[in-house]
Amino acid sequence: MDRCPGQYCGRTLFDNGSWSDCGACERGYRVNESFVCSPCRDELNTYSWLYLGFMAMLPLMLHCFFIDLNAKDRKFSRKQLILTACAFIEVTLSAILSILLMEPMWEFRLHSCGVRKFTDWYTLFYNPSPNYETRLHCTQEAVYPL
Template identity: 30%
Template sequence: MSMLSGHASTTQPACLGFCGRTLLLGNHSEDVATATSTSDSTFSRCGPCSFGYRSNAASICESCDNPLQPYDWMYLLFVALLPLLLHMQFIRTARKYCRTRYYEVSEYLCVVLENVIACVIAVLIYPPRFSFFLNGCEKTGIKEWYPACYNPRIGYTKTMRCTYEVVFPLYSITFIHHIILIAAILILRSTLYCVLLYKAYNGKPFYSAIVSVPLLAVIHSIFSGVIFYSFPYILLIGSLWAMCLHLALEGKRPLKEMIVRLVTSPTHWVFLSITMLMLSFGVIALITPLEIAYRWTLLCVVPVPFIFYLLTIPFSNPTTTMRLS
């Protein structure tokens, strides 16, 4: 392929935008008459690459056979966690309609199962198929997420359509995950409601989950490139906001009483554990691309916001602040 790429690059000018030339085997294509020829193969005109391919520096469409980088896997994990956490929040807000904790826990487990099934199937159907590894294309910038905005114009009059998935498979696999997730919700959650939660639970979490998945797909279709490069900051800000809001809802309590309440309540334990994990995830995603020594020591800052909040509780009371001043 390297010899063919070099030959094509010397006999034909590079394609514009993200367009590329496809290697055609045989002489039965209608593009052969105008294609670049070699002894055993031909190259098509400039155009969009096939699914799972992208153009290289020589404007030749090459298969995306590079293993995904750790940052890419963390982005996919972030995309998978969004509906999971959102659907859990829907269940939490509907807690007042639940008769017993048993029904609530059963729906939490169903939500986890739905998302696990969607993630596993989505990964297995992408190359290399039926394995828990993914191959993809190399990425260099945010513009590769929006190839439709970079279609070349020939003579300022004709637009050459070269829109395809340049960042394969990060863009399309999210839609596959959402489609499988909707199917899993319709099957598993409906079965759970009909068998176990019939007339015993409110259906708002189910309908909210069904509506939220298409909305997440629309957001991904528009802001996927922005989210890819900013999701560590989204995790950091979101987890800090959720932690502060959760602790603030406990009201103005003395430090000792607040600690006892947090330690003895399973609900607080679970919620704070999730926020700590999300905060750790954001820090890991942020420092993974960095090539600095002892970068993993930055994980020590994860519990700092929680400790800082507890230590500053006495100073958040206006009467205490006025007395100290």
């Protein structure tokens, strides 16, 4: 099998046994050393879970900010309490359902590709241009699901 250009371009194996052209891997897959798209099977570490928790808390903080901003009086009213409770329920349910609906389905765990290099965060800047003619778009989530 020929080498694919760029760091993040790979080939996918089809059901009939043939290989695809070089391109971006599917969601949840990453290029290995032989330029084949392989599934991500690493477990998330504690830092990654904390990062996802922080990203899930941002909408709740924004909800609370705008609930407080729209309050007519400066006292904490029953209406504000109900809106804050609804925002908390909405954010919590969406975070839990997002985890449960990703692979592996209906399990409270996630598979990750992990970070190997600093460039994994910025794959957009590493799309190759074979023969300096056209750009081959291999942008993907190299650090899936982060």
